[in-house]
Amino acid sequence: MARAEIARTCIMSGTCEALVPTVFEVDDDGAHVLLDPIPEDLVDAARDAADQCPSRALQVVT
Amino acid sequence: MTGTIDLTADEFWALPPAARYDAFRTLRQTDPFAFFAEPEIPFIEAGPGYYALTRHADIEAVSSQPELFCSGKGAVSIPDMPVELVEFYGSMISMDDPRHARIRRIVSLTFTPKMLDAVIDSVSDLARELLLQARKTAEAGDGTFDFVREVAAPLPLKVICRMMGIPESDHAMVLEQSNIILSGGDPEVLGTDSQEDALGLFLVAGQNLAELMHRLAAERREHPTDDLTSALVNSSADDGDALTDQELGSFFILLCVAGNETTRNAISQGVWAFHEFPEQKQRWMADPTLAKTAVEEIVRWATPVTWMRRTATQDVVVNGHQFHEGDKVVMVYGSANRDETVFDDADVFDIGRSPNPHLGFGARGPHFCLGAHLARREISVAFQSIFELMPDLEVVGEPDRLLSSFVNGIKRMRVRVGQG
Numbered sequence: 001m002a003r004a005e006i007a008r009t010c011i012m013s014g015t016c017e018a019l020v021p022t023v024f025e026v027d028d029d030g031a032h033v034l035l036d037p038i039p040e041d042l043v044d045a046a047r048d049a050a051d052q053c054p055s056r057a058l059q060v061v062t
Numbered sequence: 063m064t065g066t067i068d069l070t071a072d073e074f075w076a077l078p079p080a081a082r083y084d085a086f087r088t089l090r091q092t093d094p095f096a097f098f099a100e101p102e103i104p105f106i107e108a109g110p111g112y113y114a115l116t117r118h119a120d121i122e123a124v125s126s127q128p129e130l131f132c133s134g135k136g137a138v139s140i141p142d143m144p145v146e147l148v149e150f151y152g153s154m155i156s157m158d159d160p161r162h163a164r165i166r167r168i169v170s171l172t173f174t175p176k177m178l179d180a181v182i183d184s185v186s187d188l189a190r191e192l193l194l195q196a197r198k199t200a201e202a203g204d205g206t207f208d209f210v211r212e213v214a215a216p217l218p219l220k221v222i223c224r225m226m227g228i229p230e231s232d233h234a235m236v237l238e239q240s241n242i243i244l245s246g247g248d249p250e251v252l253g254t255d256s257q258e259d260a261l262g263l264f265l266v267a268g269q270n271l272a273e274l275m276h277r278l279a280a281e282r283r284e285h286p287t288d289d290l291t292s293a294l295v296n297s298s299a300d301d302g303d304a305l306t307d308q309e310l311g312s313f314f315i316l317l318c319v320a321g322n323e324t325t326r327n328a329i330s331q332g333v334w335a336f337h338e339f340p341e342q343k344q345r346w347m348a349d350p351t352l353a354k355t356a357v358e359e360i361v362r363w364a365t366p367v368t369w370m371r372r373t374a375t376q377d378v379v380v381n382g383h384q385f386h387e388g389d390k391v392v393m394v395y396g397s398a399n400r401d402e403t404v405f406d407d408a409d410v411f412d413i414g415r416s417p418n419p420h421l422g423f424g425a426r427g428p429h430f431c432l433g434a435h436l437a438r439r440e441i442s443v444a445f446q447s448i449f450e451l452m453p454d455l456e457v458v459g460e461p462d463r464l465l466s467s468f469v470n471g472i473k474r475m476r477v478r479v480g481q482g
Contacts, residue, residue, distance in 0.1 A: 009170040013430045018419065030175060052126055054430035055170045056163070 010057035086397035112390035116397035125425035131372035189447035218325035227289030240318035272311030331364035356413035362420035
């Protein structure tokens, strides 16, 4: 089971939401995880979003 | 057709914006990996040339693969500069991981939306102060004032200086020196036509900004305050890592350049856009909930930074184009943000545009603008303050544009208040 964690270094670039909008949402308070745990079929996409997070704030942990 | 387009020529960047956007469209549609000779600059040997990427998808592909397309050979200059200069002026923008990641991590901890809350709260007061002062200036004269000098330039500058804890008495120096660094060689800004003199001014400007920060760093190590400089030199990182004096100096130059001129030009270009599309101004004034999409559209429309460079680290194919190790690649955000395959009616300024996947803060990847949040808030507050305090603001004539390929700048823009 994979879960997403967002650290306080989030700068709200919107990268995660752009890549996986069903799992992530970014508003004025920062990024939020909409689905916890992450559905199986979206884990790879979420990992990709974590790799691309410019502030390295997003982590996918299992 | 593309044979007549030369992105290296000063003449190209002196063209009216509409002519430049037409040329970008031609490149996107007929020559999306166009190759150009490099600009000639004094003391530096001319390089092999560069590929200009003008399509949104190609820029996304390059930007999101930093291991294939690096920044360490230079991100803000097409000719290869000596590595000391690249890092001095570019800081982490011209570095690759792991060094980039280290500086970014230290800075990120102090640059989070929560940490910036206090500064952002003061943006509104600052904007009001500047607008009220500008109105006084206009009323004391012929009813007009230079919007750039009175509002768009001082607002982001003062925000950054306050964040860093720079004394009020040094603000004018910071503005003047950062103008020189980002002049793009515009002879009017530099006050000289000589490229050698320009280079000298550029070097001195960097030194002056770095020295100011070295002085401030020493003070804040001794007596920390709640400003960003204190946090950066005393470190809030879990592992106790902090910036050295030299890293702080370079970071400040980056901040001056990246956080100052960019926001200034987004605000100025936004005012010009509302002049060209007055119905959009009425629309936002009538419906403040449009602020979020309006700010994104202003950033897309303005694209204050026209391009960034990357360099291929190995032979690689991107969307059908073969790059070779060492190839220089220039990502023309100004073109990508008008890409008709991504944006409907790309040449229309539409403050309700959604989705708006513009590349005004850079494309996906490790170098995405760290200050995007701050910039968004500054732009939003600036326009809300203008609508409230200066709903009668009107642009008079064409703005004077900066002659630069890198910064989509406005030097002066005369506006009138009090005509209705």
